[in-house]
Amino acid sequence: MTAVVVTCPRRGAALPAAALPALRAADRVLAVPGLDAGAAAGAQDWDGTDPGGLPDGTVLLVPAGHPAATATGAVPPPAGHGVLDAVAVMDRLRSPGGCPWDAEQTHESLLRYLVEECYELYQSIEDGDRTELREELGDVLLQVLFHARVAAEHADAPFGIDEVATGLVDKLVGRHPHVFPAGDDAGEEVRTAADQDRRWDELKRAEKQRESSLDGVAAAQPAVALAAKLASRTAKAGLPADLLPGGEETGEHLFRVAAAAQLGGGDPEAALRTAARAFDARVRAAEKAAAAAGKAPHALTAEDWRAFWDTP
Template sequence: MTDSAVVLVRGGTVPVEALPLLRSAARVEIAGGVDPVFAAAGGDGGGGGVGGGGGDGSVVLLTDDLSVPLAETMLADGVPLYATPGARLLDAARVMDRLRSPGGCPWDAEQTHDSLRQYLVEECYELLEAIEDGDRAALREELGDVLLQVLFHARVAEEDPTDPFGVDDVAAGLVDKLVGRHPHVFAGGDPAVRDARSQEKRWEELKQDEKRRESSVDGVALGQPALALAAKLAQRTARAGLPADLLPAGGSPGARLFDIAALAKLAGQDPEGELRAVARAFARDVRAAEASAKAAGLDSMTGDEWHTHWPK
């Protein structure tokens, strides 16, 4: 099927890049709940719209449901899929609704915001590991797992009898935030934004005004890892003009760690990321030494043997 295609129609729109194929198709098919009026643009290749024939035999399927038999068959045959960015997000939300609804998955139906917390944390760390490893396949999968957590929590929130909101409310709030905090992009310009660094400062100013915060440290997530928390607090207070000599310092291990994290962050470094990199390298060295010792017939090592087998 030369120049055939499956076109996913969402929100009453057809992807722009699919229009040339649609106009030149020998035949345009409609499936699912797509309005037949969309086929009016097709058939210029000789067939003349839905059910036409002739031309080179190319077929363009317009559908809002990729599970219809013809869509599944064409996609299985390698026919390309055209869809506007984000179209499959609607499918993901629909699947989440199905899992959570009566007749869906019993485990999904029992979950609460509280029971899902552990999975949110785990998935975020697995995504972070994929980024650090440069593993593209894992990155794609873990991004999907984090997205699942967003969809799941939004679906649970939709069922709250006192203050319900759904995934569309979440998305709408995000759109409002992104537009409102990028006036240099969406509002015709912002003289306060000249580069990435000034935009970061402007973002915090707009956030402060928007949320009417009373303190420079309001909104800092106190539950984040301690090293990251120290760095974030140092960054926030530095923007408020706090002198560096007022940062925690002293002889205790906690104070020394805070001081190292704060100074690193103020120098433009990422202390959490750097410590993780050192820790991961150390874990690799430990495994390499243990593997070397095992190959030498050792089940355990003395201090000297650890030195002998430690990667050089």
């Protein structure tokens, strides 16, 4: 039987570990002509013969996307190979001879794109659009790769995508001792999501050694989300609810509403967005109904708005 091994696109030298037994036992290794030299080293060019008709003991190397890559029993490239491709592309764009625009960017110049892409991802989730969700996840990933590549060029404290990923892995493993026990110590038993949420906070406090219950709260987040986060953090710290802002200023009133929603188990940011988008849809529907009746949407009177407001 012929073993088909799918190589990583643009990173042909990276072969899946699962293919090693077949490669070691192979009588002959064939490769699609033009395959990356790193993966095809020592392989003979494949003449296109049906893989099912090749002699037993043959290993066929094909790139992802090749028709033979879907053969029964084909060894796929390792999970995450696409991320390696994305890292390589980002590196090429940022390197000499790459893209002038990419080469000029800084952490600061990229800030607005980071925020925009996160909101676009948020909207794709709200809309339930799977195609947009996949694309927007890629755009957010680009921001991570871009910032990591810029960080690698820092004169005094450089770090790259590997350090970013390693830090993330260490954090996830360290905060899930019930999943990744260190030696014989599995840590406190975690049975529910609530248990893990509490345990996460405990481990985070011990790890960060923060002086305040509010340390680590991102002040740059949207105001409603910020108020909700502050209310949540202080509630966990035992702050009585009557000590939350209680004045009559607009900001204090909004803070109380956001805090009440958060402490009641809701998400005030999401709730406000839902209400805002529903209002947006209703305004557009009224304008559309007015236009169908021959009235220009930009010239509607208060009476017109009321007349078309509840029009299906």
